[in-house]
Amino acid sequence: MKKEGYERLLKQKGLKKTKIRIALIQHFINMEHAQSYNDLQAAFVEELDKSTLYRNLASFEQTGIIHRIDDHSGMAKYAFGESSMKGNEHAHFVCECCETVYCMEESVPIQPIVPKGFQTNQVQTIIKGICANC
Numbered sequence: 416m417k418k419e420g421y422e423r424l425l426k427q428k429g430l431k432k433t434k435i436r437i438a439l440i441q442h443f444i445n446m447e448h449a450q451s452y453n454d455l456q457a458a459f460v461e462e463l464d465k466s467t468l469y470r471n472l473a474s475f476e477q478t479g480i481i482h483r484i485d486d487h488s489g490m491a492k493y494a495f496g497e498s499s500m501k502g503n504e505h506a507h508f509v510c511e512c513c514e515t516v517y518c519m520e521e522s523v524p525i526q527p528i529v530p531k532g533f534q535t536n537q538v539q540t541i542i543k544g545i546c547a548n549c
Contacts, residue, residue: 428478449492510546
């Protein structure tokens, strides 16, 4: 995706086009694995402060540019693409060695059967093992 595509995405989601937002989208698209807040802070240490990063992550998550992954490490990870809700369900692979989180986009969508009267809002499946890099 080129800069024009990033700008179009921001406009489509109702967000202002800023240099930081374009850089964040580009970073997410270029990464092969999910990013923690600390990963992002280290990558953009010169460009943005803590509150600006939090605000942009919240805006991106709310509009579906990124989705949050709770890998039970105590620190949320973020990846490009809509959240695992209502038809976008996919698994996440967590490496037990390096703790890297990968979206398993090729996976079959996960649709659990819940008891009568229950309503599913979000499905998140975590697969743990050792990644190809370890």
